[in-house]
Amino acid sequence: MKKKISIIGAGIMGMTLGYRLMAEGHDVTLYEKSGPDLVESASFWAGGMLAPYCELETAEPLIAQLGEKSIDLWQDYIEEINKNYPVDDVLGHPVYFQKNGSMVVAHNQDEPELFNLFNRISHTGFGSKVVMLDGAGITKRESDLKGRFNKALYFKDEAQIGPRSVLYALRDILKDRIHFHTMVDVPEDLEGDIIIDCRGLGGKSDNDNLRGVRGEMLLIHAPDVALTRPIRMMHPRYPIYIIPRPNGHYMIGATQLESEDAREMTVRSALELLSAAYSLHPAFSEAEILEFGVSFRPAYADNLPKIKINKNVISVNGLYRHGFLLAPALTEHVLSYLDKGHISEEAQELFEEA
């Protein structure tokens, strides 16, 4: 039966749900406290890495399972969007998505960590998803890294998505259904058969164990560097990615700090991120810095996402460092719950009922 559904929060979780629920014929309305540029969402600042296997460095196998499902779903969604919503007419620009693998490199002193990561992933059920490359294997895939590293890990099935390009495409598709500059509380202010709370860190007011994990990033223009896929560098403090985007742009991210300090990026973080890029390729020294940003990953204590059901209110939160990696898979689980009226066997560990 078609339902009247209100979604609070138009980050990647709210947008993906809105898009799919609308496609299923439900009467969907979204409420978003920020403006159409969505700069107040964590999603706006994300790297868009879809790295389910590499994330096994610190994440549970559940994240890899949901993540690989999401990569397939993103491909389906984007194909459907391209077919049904013409660029220029409906969308301002196409959605950027690439499934060209990702690579992890390490300088000599960090090589033991690279072997540790290889061993760790090899002992999960996803061991076949990683291969160790030697210098020739690295050069074959990334000629710009020739001679720079002796070993690398290669994940051929990993992907990347342009976070802003997909957010804005979904915004354009849903535009008549989104109320921007509208802050609402859950659930008193809203009517509807179903209310879906996707407020990210905005949900902290009634979710004691939600926390923000500070992430800082830089966007640079480096036309002299020609990397073709996301490169992750082993780093003692946090995983650093250098993510190529169209037109010679690279996103460098991200720090991961247990802090909700909302100050701008610190000098230490800028030095660490830029040094990592420079150590990957010296031509990054001539890059133009276009932007630096700070945001907060919404996370529960165990860093796993949760779908919480309380009567007609469904909260989908705690996407932590995996919002783009998980949003489609979580969306399909919510749709299945709404359709069947019960939680499917395979999704039990994601759901909590009040």
Ligand SMILES: Cc1cc2nc3c(=O)[nH]c(=O)nc-3n(C[C@H](O)[C@H](O)[C@H](O)COP(=O)(O)OP(=O)(O)OC[C@H]3O[C@@H](n4cnc5c(N)ncnc54)[C@H](O)[C@@H]3O)c2cc1C
């Ligand atoms: C620097 C950085 C890099 C990252 N890189 C990656 C990556 O490579 N891959 C990946 O998968 N993930 C990445 N992430 C994580 C990802 O960004 C988050 O997991 C994801 O954005 C969470 O999405 P969300 O929709 O739950 O929350 P948000 O994107 O924060 O959206 C919540 C929305 O709710 C709105 N809102 C809040 N309260 C209210 C209210 N009361 N009323 C109305 N609206 C409200 C907010 O304005 C916001 O727009 C990164 C995060 C950071 C910070």
